[in-house]
Amino acid sequence: MMRPILLALTALLAPALVALSLAVAPSVRRRGAPAAALTILASLASFGAAVALLFEHSARLTVPWLRTGARVIAEVGVNVDGVSTSMLVVVTFVALCVQVFSLGYMHDESPPAFGRYFAYHALFLFSMNLLVLAPNLLQLFAGWELVGVTSYLLIGFYYKKPSAAHAAVKAFWVTKFADMGFLFGLLTLFVATGSFSFNVALTPPVAVAVTLLFFLAVVGKSAQFPLHVWLPDAMEGPTPVSALLHAATMVAAGVFLVVRADPLFAQAESTRTVMLVVGVGTALFAALLALVQTDIKKVLAYSTCSQLGYMIAALGAGSMLGGFFHLTTHAFFKALLFLAAGSIIHAVGSNELSKMGGLARRMPVTFAAFTIGALSLAAVPGFSGFFSKDLVLEAVAGKLGSIPLALLVATAFLTAFYMGRVLVVAFLGAPSSDEAAHAHEAGWSMKLPLLALAALSLVAGFFAAPFAKLHGQAYHFHFGGVAAVGTAAGLLGLVLAYTLSSARIARATRAVSELARGSAVDRFYEYSFRRVTLVLSDSLAWVDRYVVDGMINLLGYRTIDAGRGMRPLQTGMAPDYVLAVVVGAASLAAWTVLR
Amino acid sequence: MTLSHCLILASALFAIGVYGVLTRKQVIAILISVELMANAANLVFIAFGRYRVPSAVGAAPGQLFALFSLALTVAEVAVGLALVILLYRSYGDTRVGLASELKS
Amino acid sequence: MSASIGFGFVAACAVLSALFVVRVKNLVHAALWLGVTLIATAGLYAMLDASFLAGVQVLLYVGGVSVLMIFGVMITRKHDGLVVEAESTSGPRGVFAAVGLFAVLATSIVMTPELDGAVAVETVTARHLGRSLLVDHVLAFEVVSLLLLIAIIGAVVLARRRDHGVERKELPAPRREEVSS
Numbered sequence: 001m002m003r004p005i006l007l008a009l010t011a012l013l014a015p016a017l018v019a020l021s022l023a024v025a026p027s028v029r030r031r032g033a034p035a036a037a038l039t040i041l042a043s044l045a046s047f048g049a050a051v052a053l054l055f056e057h058s059a060r061l062t063v064p065w066l067r068t069g070a071r072v073i074a075e076v077g078v079n080v081d082g083v084s085t086s087m088l089v090v091v092t093f094v095a096l097c098v099q100v101f102s103l104g105y106m107h108d109e110s111p112p113a114f115g116r117y118f119a120y121h122a123l124f125l126f127s128m129n130l131l132v133l134a135p136n137l138l139q140l141f142a143g144w145e146l147v148g149v150t151s152y153l154l155i156g157f158y159y160k161k162p163s164a165a166h167a168a169v170k171a172f173w174v175t176k177f178a179d180m181g182f183l184f185g186l187l188t189l190f191v192a193t194g195s196f197s198f199n200v201a202l203t204p205p206v207a208v209a210v211t212l213l214f215f216l217a218v219v220g221k222s223a224q225f226p227l228h229v230w231l232p233d234a235m236e237g238p239t240p241v242s243a244l245l246h247a248a249t250m251v252a253a254g255v256f257l258v259v260r261a262d263p264l265f266a267q268a269e270s271t272r273t274v275m276l277v278v279g280v281g282t283a284l285f286a287a288l289l290a291l292v293q294t295d296i297k298k299v300l301a302y303s304t305c306s307q308l309g310y311m312i313a314a315l316g317a318g319s320m321l322g323g324f325f326h327l328t329t330h331a332f333f334k335a336l337l338f339l340a341a342g343s344i345i346h347a348v349g350s351n352e353l354s355k356m357g358g359l360a361r362r363m364p365v366t367f368a369a370f371t372i373g374a375l376s377l378a379a380v381p382g383f384s385g386f387f388s389k390d391l392v393l394e395a396v397a398g399k400l401g402s403i404p405l406a407l408l409v410a411t412a413f414l415t416a417f418y419m420g421r422v423l424v425v426a427f428l429g430a431p432s433s434d435e436a437a438h439a440h441e442a443g444w445s446m447k448l449p450l451l452a453l454a455a456l457s458l459v460a461g462f463f464a465a466p467f468a469k470l471h472g473q474a475y476h477f478h479f480g481g482v483a484a485v486g487t488a489a490g491l492l493g494l495v496l497a498y499t500l501s502s503a504r505i506a507r508a509t510r511a512v513s514e515l516a517r518g519s520a521v522d523r524f525y526e527y528s529f530r531r532v533t534l535v536l537s538d539s540l541a542w543v544d545r546y547v548v549d550g551m552i553n554l555l556g557y558r559t560i561d562a563g564r565g566m567r568p569l570q571t572g573m574a575p576d577y578v579l580a581v582v583v584g585a586a587s588l589a590a591w592t593v594l595r
Numbered sequence: 596m597t598l599s600h601c602l603i604l605a606s607a608l609f610a611i612g613v614y615g616v617l618t619r620k621q622v623i624a625i626l627i628s629v630e631l632m633a634n635a636a637n638l639v640f641i642a643f644g645r646y647r648v649p650s651a652v653g654a655a656p657g658q659l660f661a662l663f664s665l666a667l668t669v670a671e672v673a674v675g676l677a678l679v680i681l682l683y684r685s686y687g688d689t690r691v692g693l694a695s696e697l698k699s
Numbered sequence: 700m701s702a703s704i705g706f707g708f709v710a711a712c713a714v715l716s717a718l719f720v721v722r723v724k725n726l727v728h729a730a731l732w733l734g735v736t737l738i739a740t741a742g743l744y745a746m747l748d749a750s751f752l753a754g755v756q757v758l759l760y761v762g763g764v765s766v767l768m769i770f771g772v773m774i775t776r777k778h779d780g781l782v783v784e785a786e787s788t789s790g791p792r793g794v795f796a797a798v799g800l801f802a803v804l805a806t807s808i809v810m811t812p813e814l815d816g817a818v819a820v821e822t823v824t825a826r827h828l829g830r831s832l833l834v835d836h837v838l839a840f841e842v843v844s845l846l847l848l849i850a851i852i853g854a855v856v857l858a859r860r861r862d863h864g865v866e867r868k869e870l871p872a873p874r875r876e877e878v879s880s
Contacts, residue, residue: 614797615721670850677857
């Protein structure tokens, strides 16, 4: 009984300890390398503990946190079960890979910036583990907000760059807006049931209200339409950060919340329908936008939105296993893709696809890793993405008249197509720039994580059955009609991407380019902001300036006028004062006598 | 000759003193007017001492008060005249409007 | 009856001389008229069976204060013989204040009914006063003597001629305020 608790506490507290010591010991942090070593050691400890937890029983340790009198309102602690353990393994593993990769990628940073980067990473890992191991929704919320903060810090890591600072702020307040939903959901839940538990029985209206509020937070965190706008901008952060936070783990926290609170969501069928619609819509919409991006990280960012849409759709269709398994495989192959992209960017010095080309020969390891990631994302049979995406497609089949299924198959085609295009443009053909022509593979600190993640992307699919067992479900693979259609769509996409010329692709996607260039959603927000918020603020400012201030100024001026008016009374002439005394005394006497 | 007659006479003298204070310009003339007022007040003390209102108690309180008041008035005159001399020495004149620094 | 005639005469003297005090142009005359008022008041004191006070009034006020005032006038005014111009402001302000004050006081006196019921008490002699002052109220007496001492010292300090040190200020131009009000 004690062992799983100790392991979970190790996983949780090792990064916390490092983050804390790096915060209070700036001298260590500013030296850079020791901070990185400490952080990676903490991640290693976390990862080791997480793997060990896979072979342990469920366990739970809570200590009272908030109480009123004898009643405990909230508890903190660790909760070890199938869901938290598998998420913990994913998170710590990807974090470890990303941190090792960062050793090479961030090598050119100054030591203080290097140390700060790893301190943020330690803080992030602690926050994420806090979220994952949370025994109740309140602690999960605390972790949720903390990862939001670290996301803000890491997106704005190059804070001297205005676009990065702007993107950090944008990410922060878009997700913060969504987090209001979480908070109100928590309050509603607490008022209705008096607890923050994942698993309580609710009356149907309350269940729908609470889960819809939670879903708002999920939409923000997991970058679903229409709050996806912050994720592409978040690519301003360092590429390993994009891999860890904005592809594999943090954005998946939204999906994780739905998985975690599955008993609550199971009681609200209408919320699930909303999730299905939003998920499918986001999957298709983001895949379309990914088609026309010229920045390799933006392609991957929109692809992340799209894949998160898959997960949300699966959860909306009631398949907790499908959503969660896709989360797991996606974490591996999307982190792999981002790190490979980071490797390219590190070599070429640019995010632009048009500056790449012909990298396959120059960077064989990166090429192999990226290809594995891309094929997995395109759900080619045998790769991990195939199994998880198949689960998702199976889950939505038959829901809402198979429209979601059709749209997700179309999305699978688009996904394969845009990934194929990136592969072709970046790695095949002739180099498009001098940097691309002279690109070379980075050191082992960057190659090793790529290889590890590539291996997992290859084989993770075959662990679907143990994964399902971990969650008390059965999984039997069968290559049915849905899988065949999905695979055909993916393969068609890849083939088309390889055979069609760039010009034809550009022509075919012109409408989408128009949409993307205008970035309609952003423009809508800006428009509504200008039209509603700014006008409202302006009118309030007008009231403040002319009515409130006016009254104050009026008071001030009247006081000055009154003072000026009373000044002649002070003549400095003694007889005048005597007169005043006489009049006052006589008045008092008259009042006393004549009253 | 009753108490109220005396009091009305005192009031008249006091009012005349006030008039003098308000209209005179020389500080010393004002001082003279103040003496009129003080004198009227003394008259009130003595009148009340003579025609004691039945409820009052004590041995000769009115005349005692008048005596103290006289002493104080004399002191006031001494200091007041010293001030007048100081004023004269500072401004070369004793008009009351000169010492109006209190105004600003 | 004769007392009433006497009171009326003395009262008339006091009021008339007081009016002269505040109205005459010559400041020396004003000081002299003040002496007349004080003597008339002393007469009233005598009528009110306060003969000791009457004596003190004549000695202290008439002999002391009035003479002091005359000296003050003489010292502080450039004079031509014994004529010292007294400036007065014109205007209804003083009249209004004085008449109003008198009206209020007189009305309140007339409207207080107990005053008419007041009776004369036994005559207070100098013996009474002396015992009262030096036995019953000796502390107050001593305090007053201290006050007089302080006043004398203060007057000396204030009026002492400083031949060096403080420079005599220039006479500023007459101010408008003095004339206007």
